[in-house]
Every structure is written in structure tokens, then in C-alpha cells.
Amino acid sequence: MESGCLNLSTGQPGLIELAGVCKIYNQGRPNEVQALTNIDLTVEAGNMVCLRGASGSGKSTLLSIIGCVFPPTSGRAAIAGKQLVRLPDRFLTLHRRRAIGFIFQQFNILPALTVLDNITLPLLPLGVAPGERKARARALMASLSIGHRERFPANQISGGELQRVAIARALINEPPIILADEPTAHLDSRLSLEFMAIMAELKTAGKTIVIASHDTLVTEHPAVERIIDIRDGRIHVS
Amino acid sequence: MRPSHLLILFLLLLAALDGVLYVDYLRLRHDRPAALDILTATAAGLGLSDLCVATEARYTRHPAASDRVAPVMDHPGGLEHFPTGSFWAPPPYPETRKEIAKF
């Protein structure tokens, strides 16, 4: 079958629930593009799934919808208990702040900022005082063994340390959902395995993790419970 | 110290400097009447009507020295009554120079 509801749940509502989700860019215009078609997906709390697909398959669009960056054009999407359809942009942003932690491809760390400043970026618009920001960041840095790099500019640390900074930034708001987009694309095998080990720990701690990757070190990691193939904007079951 | 606190501190220092300058300004304005009395007495006593701040204002001609500048006013209300000179030096007296050259 081409698409289906890959729901292995016991009937309880999932943390990520997509039903009949479609996304059309530039709807009604000559350059209209249907990026996603009839996506049905449920991810339970505490699960780790992997989205696998080539460039242009709709993987980033699906990640954006799950990440509450924009709502779907049609269908139902509920992320961490909130329906996304017809949600104004401002409320999407507020929900994204609380519910989602992002780990980007190439990490997207701001090089001019220090490690500490990069990690605490998501806390600034929440009105968190400097003292509390530092305390939370230091706790995370200690658990990720990068506490000694606190004052270093981000452009002066190694690739592995950058990876941990990105993870810390994604976790600083204590979101229930972690999204990672090709996190190991620019890492060697050792760092890729280190990354997956951290993800596994987070999963054990109850986080729901969605990783978009076609790296076999990721897709074949024992912590990954499901692999979801996306091709031409549809989920394929192999 | 967080940057916003540094900025506030800097602004306070600026405000203090401006405060000092304002107090100095008030002092100067307070002392002004005394200085103004002398100026007024000078102007009244000599019948002066100009401050000597434009000693080459292009407004006057004097029979003692001709100048090349035509008596055209800059402004309809700009009366040319100051006794001071033009932008350019008065021309040398050609007849007098011939007299000197004879020596």
C-alpha cells in the first residue's frame, strides 16, 4: 500500500497526530506545488521515529508541520494536544516555543554568540531572567559535558561540541518533542553514534523524537522504533 | 553585568554630565544680565547698532575708501548702514602708488 496510518498505538491519543494532511505551496498560483498528500501519522509519547526520504520528497515540509512552523493546507494535525489548522501564526509560535525543540541540519548555531548565549536563545522571548537562564543552561551543559565551553564563541568549538550545543538548545525549554533534521549529515561515524546515544537517553527520559535522516547509522540504530519512508510527498510503506 | 544595565549606567552618566552642563548654563544665564548691562551701556553710550562680528560685512561704503562691490542689498530688508567693508580688500589707490614709485 502507498500510504496508511502507521499507528502502532494501543488506541490512546498520540503526541503527534496527523490525519489526511496535505500541504500546498503557492495555492492557486502558476507555481503551485503540492508538497504533501494525505499524510496519516501518529507518534506516541516517548517514541523515536525516523523519517527517510530524498531531497525534495517533502521531508522538510512534514518536519515543519510537526514542528508547528506552519499549519497544513488541509487535514488534521494535532501536536502535543493542540490542533494546528486555523491556528494564527502567533499562537503557532507560542506553541512551538513550548512544545518543540529543533536540532537543525548543520546545527544553525549563531557563530558570533557564545555557547551559553546560543543555548539560552529560546528563553529570551519567554522573559526568563539571566540568572535562571544561566542555571538551566549550565545544568544541560554539564549533562552533555560541554560546561567548560560556556564562554567560548561558537565558531571556536569542535564539530562534536557544536552538536551538543545544538542538543542543549533544543532541550532548554524542556519540550516534549525533539525534531532533528539530518543531524549527522556533517558528522563522522563516532560523532554520529554519540549523537544517537544521547537521543536514546532522551527517549528513555520520555521525550518524543522525530529524526529526518537517511544515514544508516541513524535508521538502523536500535533506539529507532519506526522508519517512515516519504517519497513524492506521500508516506510509503515498504 | 548585563548589557541593558550597562546601557542604563552609561545613560545615567550622560544624564549627569548634561545635568552639570545645564547647571553651568543656568549660571551663565544668571550672570548674563550683569554682562548685558555693560554691553547696553556701551551700545547706548556710543550709539552702536552692530556687534563686531562681521567686520567685513558687505553692507557699507565709505567716502574714505571706494570698493568694487556694488551697493546691492542681499535682502529687501537688509539695510546697508554698517560702516564696515566688503569681502575684498579695498583696491590700492592707483594714483598714490604712482607717487610712491617715483621715489
Add this chain to the structure above:
Amino acid sequence: MTIFSTGLEKQLNILDYALASFWRRKLKNLSVMIVFGAVIFLLASFQMVTRSLTETAADVLAAAPDITVQRLSAGRQESLPLAYRDRLAAIFGIRKVVPRIWGYLFDEGKGANYTIMGLDVAAMPGGEKLPQSLAAGRFPEPDETGGCVVGRSIVRIQGLESRRHFSLFRPDLSLKPFRVTGTFGAESAILTDDLIVTTLPEAADLFAIPAGLVTDLCVYVVNPREIDTIAKKIAARLPDSRVLTRSQILKTYQVVFGWRSGFASICLLTGLLAFIILAWDKASGLSPEERREIGILKVLGWETADILTIRFWEGCLIAALSYVLGVTAAYIHVVHFNAALFRPVMLGWSVLDPTFRLVPVLEAADLLLIFCLTVLPYLAATVVPAWRCAIVPADSAIRGG
């Protein structure tokens, strides 16, 4: 209270981020501040100098003669006969008529213009207070030969610190000797720096003006409200004369400074406009780094309004600091450095440098005007184009830029 404190903390956080961002590009931002501050400094200095001079002129001119009578021939000022004084004596309402020779002498050797005034100071209505203007000495007696009172610039340029005698050339190049009987003080410098006051006969001798001729008649009236009426009567009685009332002279002075100040202001405003256009041009575009940063912030949960607030704080910081520093520097420049940069423009470029201290007038209206001319356009030019950051899609960071 909690919502308020959270909101306040959020604004402080955004301000911290804006300040850190400002400091990261400190070379560019400080350069903009210096240029902007310099423009504000120039505008504010001009404003203060002009106000100061026109205020001083207005205050001082209140003591000028009620009516000044001069003679015109072919549109040019000429000497007028002393006999005109007698013709004015018959006009009812005139209190006093004092003749005066008021001219200038160009000292070719020194390249300086001196203002020469020959009159009987005791005959002037305000003459009894005149000695207040002296630092030392006395005014010459009406029949004293060669006596004169000189201003401080004359002392300097003629080297009269250690001697009392000097000479000036008559039109036929013969030398006219003078003896300094007194010097004007610093308090009257703005009026007397270039002045040599002597008796009427001595001034006539210096300029080779024939006996019986003077340059001005200073007319004083009994009732100040009658000035215009009496001026008309004088004009009717002396048809070849020019009759100038005090208010007309005051307007002339305002025109002089208004012209100079306005000319300079137009040049400065043109420069300011160019600066604002450049600022708009710069603020309108987003560099790839800025787009990336905005995309990342948006994905991390920053709202568009928060990002606009960053740009607003950055613009405010530059504009407000430039304004305050520019106006402060202008005040210090005018008061403590005597407007050294503008003296040649506002005060003429004479060899004699009048040495007096300007006391500026700080009017709230002037400060507000400069603020509206500089800060508001700059904010509009930098903050308004910041809406462009609103169109950077949040998913641009997910797509990798």
C-alpha cells in the same frame, strides 16, 4: 505583577540581545553614530550660535539710537552736513541730536578693518555709563588731540600692550598719530573689539572729511511711541537723507544672521538627507547572515514582533545616543570653545578675531526641532524597512537557509 515582571524581563532580554548585536558590529555601528552625531552637532551648534547672537544683538540694540540719519547720494552713503542738525532741532519731540563720524579704516599692512567712531561721548544720552565698558583709562576729552580708546583686538594687532602711541594712514598716506587713553574691557568685547573711539575732529582728520561734515546723526526722541512719526518728519525735512529707526536696524541684523545661518543649515540639511537615504538603503536589505539569524530565531520561538523590536532598539540606540552626544558636544563647542568651528562662517573671516564668549539660548522648541529633523527621519529610515524581516519564513532555517 507577575505578567508585568515577565513582560519587563522579556523586553530587557530583547534589549540585551539588541545591545549584544550592536556591539558585535561595533565598527559599523559606531561609525554611523559618529557621522550622525556629527551632523546633529553641526545643526545644534548653528542653532545655538544663531540664537545667541540674535538674542545678544536684540538686547544690545535696544540701547541703539532711536533714529539714525544718514545721507544718500546715488544710492550710496555719503557724509552729511552738520548743519542738518540745526534743521532737526525744530522738530517737536526730538530730545537730542548727536553727530557722529562712523566709518572703517582698512589697515593694509595688517590686513585688518578697524571701526572708527568719532563723537563726543559726553553728549550721548547713555554717555555717563560708558566708562563701565573700559578695562582701563578714560575717554578722550572733546578737544583732546590724538586721544582714543581702543578695543582688545586693536591692542593686540597694533602691539599696544607695552606702548600707548600708534599711527594710522590718512587717505593721502600721511600718518595720523594717536595716543591710547583707555582700552575696552572683555565684557564689552562683542561690541568693541575692533573699535577705535576718538573725538569728532580727530576722526574727520583721519578720514580727510571736510569740516562741517559727519556720517551720521544719532537722534533721540522724548516719547518712544513717536519714533515712526518723527522719522517721517525728518525724512520730509531732509529729503536726501536715509532715516533709519531702531526697529529697522534690528530687522537688518536678524536678516544677516538669518541668511548666514539659513545658508549653512541648508547645506547641513542636505548632508543629513543624504545620510538618511543611505541609512534607508542599508536598512532595506537583509544580508544572508541576517536572514539566517532571523530564520533561526523564528524557529526557536521568537515572534516577528520580537525581531522587529530588536531592530527598533538598535535604531533607537544609535539615534538617541547620537542626538544626546551631538547636542551635548554642540553646547560644549559653543560655550567652552567659543564655536571655534563656525566662527569664520557666522562671524566673518576677519583678521581681527573678536574674542567674546557666547552664551547660548537653550530653547525646548529648538531642541525639539533638531530632534524631529534628525532622530525621527533616521528611525523611520531604519525601523520601517525592518518589516522585511517579517517576510523571512521560519522554515528557512529548517531548509538550511
